[in-house]
Amino acid sequence: MSETAPQPQLYVALDFADPKLVEPFVDQLNPGECGLKVGKELFTRGGPDLVRRLVQQGFPVFLDLKFHDIPHTVEQACKAACDLGVRLVNVHAMGGRAMMAAARRAVSESSGSPALIAVTVLTSMNQSALAEVGVTRPLAEQVSMLARLAQEEGLDGVVCSALEAHAMRRIFTQPVPAIVTPGIRPSGAALDDQSRVMTPSEAIFAGATSLVVGRPITRAPNPAGVVSDILASIASSD
Numbered sequence: 001m002s003e004t005a006p007q008p009q010l011y012v013a014l015d016f017a018d019p020k021l022v023e024p025f026v027d028q029l030n031p032g033e034c035g036l037k038v039g040k041e042l043f044t045r046g047g048p049d050l051v052r053r054l055v056q057q058g059f060p061v062f063l064d065l066k067f068h069d070i071p072h073t074v075e076q077a078c079k080a081a082c083d084l085g086v087r088l089v090n091v092h093a094m095g096g097r098a099m100m101a102a103a104r105r106a107v108s109e110s111s112g113s114p115a116l117i118a119v120t121v122l123t124s125m126n127q128s129a130l131a132e133v134g135v136t137r138p139l140a141e142q143v144s145m146l147a148r149l150a151q152e153e154g155l156d157g158v159v160c161s162a163l164e165a166h167a168m169r170r171i172f173t174q175p176v177p178a179i180v181t182p183g184i185r186p187s188g189a190a191l192d193d194q195s196r197v198m199t200p201s202e203a204i205f206a207g208a209t210s211l212v213v214g215r216p217i218t219r220a221p222n223p224a225g226v227v228s229d230i231l232a233s234i235a236s237s238d
């Protein structure tokens, strides 16, 4: 198992269509309080330089590109991700054992110490969406099966919904696993396209180690205020 840097309890998902919006937004946040998640939309528009700038500003960065390809390609992509100095990288567990082993090799050999985690079942999916892609076993079992595969290949944790966080703690038994949960909604917030959701305090209580929150923060009139509220609500659930 690799020695990884500590993860923040909150990653703010920077799902902006225009990279120019990132700087003024990020200026409202404190790198000592939260990390930033760069996903497919912003990375495709802003590129690696944007990621490097966020790292230089002192933010823990989760590069959420969910690699899913043949093992060699994922190994090389993981090397490139590690070179950016990010705190957290991920692959899709559905890429299989050999692909996760290749990712593990790449990240372990990198000079930084990002955590490497595997996406189990996307938080936007429910049981019927899973059935439509041919998976008929109960969703929670599918999450656990993929998590066990990731654990056997030495990954540091998973992306799952907070509904599955407790089960993940039994699979990843290291002192500080990375149980990273999107699908977080403060009570009363719109669900948008998420299916498997919990509030921030429920998620931490259930065993999540890092929450990923996007639209409830980025679309709020006072994003820094929502960040403070979330941090205050999870401080009492620790």
Ligand SMILES: O=c1ccn([C@@H]2O[C@H](COP(=O)(O)O)[C@@H](O)[C@H]2O)c(=O)[nH]1
Pocket: 013, 015, 039, 119, 121, 122, 123, 124, 159, 160, 182, 183, 184, 192, 194, 212, 213, 214, 215, 216
């Ligand atoms: O299963 C997953 C994996 C990744 N995500 C990402 O998290 C954020 C969630 O954003 P919200 O606006 O809070 O819904 C987004 O960037 C997704 O790509 C996920 O939601 N579920």
